[in-house]
Amino acid sequence: MSSNTLSRRRFLKASAQAGGGLFIAAQLPGCAFGGALPIDLADDGFVPNAFLQLTTTNDIIFYCPADEMGQGIRTGLATLVGEELDVHPDKMRVVSAGSHEDYNNPEYEMQLTGGSNAIRAFNEPLRQIGADTRALLLNAASLNLGIPVGQLTTENGMIIAGERRYPYGEFLGTASTLPLPEGTPLKSADQFKFIGSEFPRIDAEEKTTGEAVFGIDIDIPDMVSAVVVRAPVAGSKIDSFNAEKALGIPGVIDVIEISSGVAVIAESYWQANRAAPLVEINWQSTPLDSVSSATMRADLTAAIEEDSQATTDREGDPEHAFSESSQIHSATFFTPLLAHAPMEPLNATLRLKNGVADLWTGVQAIGSAQGLIERITGYPREQIHVHNQYLGGGFGRRATLTHIVEVTEIALALEKPVQLIWSRENDLQNGLYRPASLMKLHAALDDTGRITGWQARRAGGNLTPDYMRNSLPALLPNLPEFVFEGMTAATDYMLKRWTTDGSSVEGLHETYDLPNREISHVTVDHGLPLTFWRSVGHSYTGFAVESMMDELAEAAKLDPISFRLKQLESKPRMAGVISKAGELMQAMSVPEDHHLGVAAHSSFSTDVAQIAEVSVTGNKIRVHKVICVVDCGLAVNPDIVRSQLEGSVMFALTATLHGKIDLEQGAVVQSNFHDYPILRMDEAPAVEVVIMPSDAGPTGIGEPGVPPLAPAVANAVYRATGQRLRELPLLLA
Amino acid sequence: MISFHLNGQRVEFSGDADTPLLWVVRDVFKLKGSKFGCGAGLCGACTMHLDGSAMKTCVLPVAAVAGKKVTTIEGLSAEGELHPLQTAWVTHNVPQCGYCQSGQIMAAAALLESNPTASLEDIDRAMAGNICRCGCYPRIKTAIADAGRQLVAADNTGKSAIAYNAMAEEDEA
Numbered sequence: 001m002s003s004n005t006l007s008r009r010r011f012l013k014a015s016a017q018a019g020g021g022l023f024i025a026a027q028l029p030g031c032a033f034g035g036a037l038p039i040d041l042a043d044d045g046f047v048p049n050a051f052l053q054l055t056t057t058n059d060i061i062f063y064c065p066a067d068e069m070g071q072g073i074r075t076g077l078a079t080l081v082g083e084e085l086d087v088h089p090d091k092m093r094v095v096s097a098g099s100h101e102d103y104n105n106p107e108y109e110m111q112l113t114g115g116s117n118a119i120r121a122f123n124e125p126l127r128q129i130g131a132d133t134r135a136l137l138l139n140a141a142s143l144n145l146g147i148p149v150g151q152l153t154t155e156n157g158m159i160i161a162g163e164r165r166y167p168y169g170e171f172l173g174t175a176s177t178l179p180l181p182e183g184t185p186l187k188s189a190d191q192f193k194f195i196g197s198e199f200p201r202i203d204a205e206e207k208t209t210g211e212a213v214f215g216i217d218i219d220i221p222d223m224v225s226a227v228v229v230r231a232p233v234a235g236s237k238i239d240s241f242n243a244e245k246a247l248g249i250p251g252v253i254d255v256i257e258i259s260s261g262v263a264v265i266a267e268s269y270w271q272a273n274r275a276a277p278l279v280e281i282n283w284q285s286t287p288l289d290s291v292s293s294a295t296m297r298a299d300l301t302a303a304i305e306e307d308s309q310a311t312t313d314r315e316g317d318p319e320h321a322f323s324e325s326s327q328i329h330s331a332t333f334f335t336p337l338l339a340h341a342p343m344e345p346l347n348a349t350l351r352l353k354n355g356v357a358d359l360w361t362g363v364q365a366i367g368s369a370q371g372l373i374e375r376i377t378g379y380p381r382e383q384i385h386v387h388n389q390y391l392g393g394g395f396g397r398r399a400t401l402t403h404i405v406e407v408t409e410i411a412l413a414l415e416k417p418v419q420l421i422w423s424r425e426n427d428l429q430n431g432l433y434r435p436a437s438l439m440k441l442h443a444a445l446d447d448t449g450r451i452t453g454w455q456a457r458r459a460g461g462n463l464t465p466d467y468m469r470n471s472l473p474a475l476l477p478n479l480p481e482f483v484f485e486g487m488t489a490a491t492d493y494m495l496k497r498w499t500t501d502g503s504s505v506e507g508l509h510e511t512y513d514l515p516n517r518e519i520s521h522v523t524v525d526h527g528l529p530l531t532f533w534r535s536v537g538h539s540y541t542g543f544a545v546e547s548m549m550d551e552l553a554e555a556a557k558l559d560p561i562s563f564r565l566k567q568l569e570s571k572p573r574m575a576g577v578i579s580k581a582g583e584l585m586q587a588m589s590v591p592e593d594h595h596l597g598v599a600a601h602s603s604f605s606t607d608v609a610q611i612a613e614v615s616v617t618g619n620k621i622r623v624h625k626v627i628c629v630v631d632c633g634l635a636v637n638p639d640i641v642r643s644q645l646e647g648s649v650m651f652a653l654t655a656t657l658h659g660k661i662d663l664e665q666g667a668v669v670q671s672n673f674h675d676y677p678i679l680r681m682d683e684a685p686a687v688e689v690v691i692m693p694s695d696a697g698p699t700g701i702g703e704p705g706v707p708p709l710a711p712a713v714a715n716a717v718y719r720a721t722g723q724r725l726r727e728l729p730l731l732l733a
Numbered sequence: 734m735i736s737f738h739l740n741g742q743r744v745e746f747s748g749d750a751d752t753p754l755l756w757v758v759r760d761v762f763k764l765k766g767s768k769f770g771c772g773a774g775l776c777g778a779c780t781m782h783l784d785g786s787a788m789k790t791c792v793l794p795v796a797a798v799a800g801k802k803v804t805t806i807e808g809l810s811a812e813g814e815l816h817p818l819q820t821a822w823v824t825h826n827v828p829q830c831g832y833c834q835s836g837q838i839m840a841a842a843a844l845l846e847s848n849p850t851a852s853l854e855d856i857d858r859a860m861a862g863n864i865c866r867c868g869c870y871p872r873i874k875t876a877i878a879d880a881g882r883q884l885v886a887a888d889n890t891g892k893s894a895i896a897y898n899a900m901a902e903e904d905e906a
Contacts, residue, residue: 673776
């Protein structure tokens, strides 16, 4: 266990890197907190490392370093450690790890679940920990039994010595006196017992009985409820407020001003939420007041033509390629602002008592939650305990922790345990959003249908400045605000002038061989808070690029599969995925009035192709079936891979058919599920998933299924109607 | 004072009669399986049974359930047993984040109670009030159809597969 010394720290280096927009986090010192492990040691518990505790009663506890928000990561990571430890994931008790640097995401150097990297980043470390712990138990058993290690083996938590079987728990005393072996050889694929096999996810049962505990279910003695009234236009500050009427509502205890607005405190959520609209607040004006969806769109349309404002990355000689080309094709695509709308509204429960803080919540960044509480309360780090529960959906929204700031400010003021709950209206209107994007693509084709030149430009907001604004105070709790303001402003300036924010343009060229290319970006910042939304930049670039590929295939007089294969000479993995999709497409028999569209996209190191079967009646688009072909390396749990792709299809179909957030005078128009509709069962297509066999290491599956869906549907709609829809949500004329 | 039956037990609530049933069940009776999702009867995460029918409870004043039978996910099956729908949910690996699933299962249980041989179209119609943001719909549909078959099979053998009917009758006594 290393301590948090200055030598471990790295300074912010905001260079532009493609791939997820999390690069800033990756170069920060992180929330590295050493000291004692946040593990409740059982009387007879043995903790060989930060991830496991074994007891003499044969409890095997796995401290899961990634946050479970539906993606199945508890099952996935338990499978990795269990495979090498030789314990079925079902036989382990899997709990959320507390905050400690030993649980840092190996790629981000902080505790952060996002960017679909957990299975990839933890694969080798967790398997190694499982293997080393098993080797330790074998060494201990060998000493105790007087049998050479070579004559012992294991089976699902038992040491096997000939005919005799001994639970691991019998050897903990000896094991605790021995050094933990290092570098124990890992199993080869043909030795796997659990990896690649089919079994229910470990949380399936508790999530069907109502017993699974989410943040919102926490109920502690003397707890009061809080609802916060925030500015209708983001960033606006309070001029004055009058709480008289709100205080008259039965159950209301107090009304206080906090940094984000006015908090109404009551005995229960329902009382607080009923009183909240009665608080009269005068908000100061902000520049965002003058922005509406129409002006935002007009700003993007003007900005994308501003060559002098663009930051550019080039490869080869695009001008030459375009001048030599026999055919040039151009198209412009638009995607709107979106909200995440996880089913569980944001919430947090905080108790500050005798210098000890206990936070119960469900977030994608528990170290940051700890850092924020440290910053606001001044409590020492080791007195701040974060109890992360199941997340009722994340999709990127639970990586930004403004609600933790709020609950901490309220709990400090009240000197009582407090539970903060955001209403659904708060969730949709006071959040952070997937940015709106305008994308202009130009392609040069040669006579054989190869793309010889590629220019792609996106205009829209960047995610990194908001991410820094919200994360730096948590990551560096002892530094004053002005430092972060300076760092954020400098990064913002840089991203507007010199270099491109990786997540703003990710996906604009990576899927294919695109020589002689120019990827450029014009930042348009309206001041609306922005953040990661499932598949981040790929969620909009995938739509633009894959719609464009369909248009180009038509221009080249090739079918969409062979056209794509022509651009994949150096990318055999994606070529394999698309070839398979082509085979499946050929084998489909569809009614005459159904039409097929195909799209493929590579993101988070995973390749996905989708075929959408669509019909159009009047101007209503109906998606009947989606076939997904995926290469995510080794599928640790194939059924979870399938379910993530099914879910991605539904999540993306909501955005394809319904999703948009509108602004009017700077305020979000949509307020609940009546005007921000989510796909329902009667619109849900059947989904079939084909997983490509692979020996490569596992790659992410939470996000890569999202980007290809909208273009696959749009391409099918073109076949059905002859209309090229270049804007989301799809709307037929 | 409002009294009603909650999972077979008579309970009393003396607070504001306008309080939605969801919050009475969660805050006062501490049953946390039913969830808050929208507060407007739009998502179905709060679905319970009121005299056997599926009901969105985040907008239902507790006064409206006086004297009636309320069943939550905690009372769907007898202690330690799973309802055939819950078994099917596990078999088909339905849940992802899991937050909406209590409401989904309660809506499905009311459907199968009245129509165990529900067609896929019947299922679509009955479940259209329940949102799943994770998009578990194909599996939910499969699991409901599967549980329906189990219920019909159990009924043909003369055994009731639903334990909570028995609990409700016990309460009458």
